[in-house]
Amino acid sequence: MTSKWTAEPAADLAAVTALLEMAENLGLSALLDSGDAFTADDAATAAHIPRQSAVSFLEALDAAGLAVATEPEHAYTGAAELPALRHAAGYVSWAMTANRPYIDNIHDILSDPSRAPQKYRRDGRRVAVSSRWIGSQGFYQAAFEEIAGAKPQRIVDLGAGAAALVIHLLQTLPDSDGVAVDLSDAACVEALRAGERAGVADRLNVVNRAIESLPDDPSPLAGADVIHAGFVMHDVAGRPEVLNAILRACRASLAPGGRLVISDAVPYSASPRERAFSSLFTYLHASSMGVALPPQPQWEQAFRRAGFTDVACRPMRMPTSRLFVVAG
Numbered sequence: 362m363t364s365k366w367t368a369e370p371a372a373d374l375a376a377v378t379a380l381l382e383m384a385e386n387l388g389l390s391a392l393l394d395s396g397d398a399f400t401a402d403d404a405a406t407a408a409h410i411p412r413q414s415a416v417s418f419l420e421a422l423d424a425a426g427l428a429v430a431t432e433p434e435h436a437y438t439g440a441a442e443l444p445a446l447r448h449a450a451g452y453v454s455w456a457m458t459a460n461r462p463y464i465d466n467i468h469d470i471l472s473d474p475s476r477a478p479q480k481y482r483r484d485g486r487r488v489a490v491s492s493r494w495i496g497s498q499g500f501y502q503a504a505f506e507e508i509a510g511a512k513p514q515r516i517v518d519l520g521a522g523a524a525a526l527v528i529h530l531l532q533t534l535p536d537s538d539g540v541a542v543d544l545s546d547a548a549c550v551e552a553l554r555a556g557e558r559a560g561v562a563d564r565l566n567v568v569n570r571a572i573e574s575l576p577d578d579p580s581p582l583a584g585a586d587v588i589h590a591g592f593v594m595h596d597v598a599g600r601p602e603v604l605n606a607i608l609r610a611c612r613a614s615l616a617p618g619g620r621l622v623i624s625d626a627v628p629y630s631a632s633p634r635e636r637a638f639s640s641l642f643t644y645l646h647a648s649s650m651g652v653a654l655p656p657q658p659q660w661e662q663a664f665r666r667a668g669f670t671d672v673a674c675r676p677m678r679m680p681t682s683r684l685f686v687v688a689g
Contacts, residue, residue, distance in 0.1 A: 451494025499679030513586030520593025582614035608667035635680035
């Protein structure tokens with residue numbers, strides 16, 4: 362019997378992931394992603410390391426095909442394949458780095474599952490980095506295209522993190538304004554800074570709140586043409602009364618003709634394309650985070666209970682991810 366698994370692609374992906382994580386930890390990702398040539402001196406300054414150390418690391422990136430040496434000597438650009446390689450590496454980084462506490466402590470977690478979500482915490486930065494790498498081609502673009510295509514005047518993003526999606530939309534839609542809602546203090550601070558850097562601060566409102574607070578005070582949602590929630594609704598899906606209240610608040614707050622766009626996940630997809638990653642994603646959420654991902658029919662029932670009449674769902678590139686577009 363011939364197996365679909367072969368060592369060589371796995372070896373390549375493991376090496377690419379390790380090198381890109383090193384580059385991220387050194388602060389070199391922005392240089393590699395800029396599309397502009399940069400020197401070893403630029404890299405040394407960005408990473409706060411000696412020049413010769415920067416030269417050695419950049420030579421390794423060049424040898425691996427992640428950077429391309431240009432003239433003059435020790436000047437580099439990111440490889441044309443870098444976005445695709447970073448997306449692929451994101452899955453390994455999420456599985457093996459972001460979730461390391463769950464992997465290392467699996468015996469303890471399975472011995473006392475009720476304590477796992479409180480006892481073992483992932484490094485938020487590592488989760489954010491790997492999720493960004495996956496999302497760059499795995500789900501971010503699908504949500505962006507859906508929202509941008511609606512040409513909304515007012516956009517609200519729930520669980521916005523550092524507001525990358527909202528900022529990109531505001532840059533694309535100069536007549537729109539946006540609201541980024543997130544529970545993390547650090548993410549909200551970074552969202553404000555990112556809005557300033559992008560030149561959209563005057564059109565971006567950052568709200569530091571949990572989505573569970575929205576039924577009692579839905580003011581951040583008011584008048585939205587599009588409300589987006591990216592991988593945040595499943596955190597409350599295990600509490601149907603909370604999920605229902607949030608969805609009802611969203612529907613009541615939407616402007617006429619508005620829509621709710623949900624990027625989230627379904628459990629244990631049997632599709633050959635999705636099966637392996639979906640299994641890990643589902644299992645880690647259930648066993649270590651205390652989150653049971655709702656199946657697609659359960660998502661759709663929740664939307665309809667909240668009063669929405671039009672519910673569409675389509676798979677996105679990231680295995681197990683789905684884009685729900687809800688209106689009516």
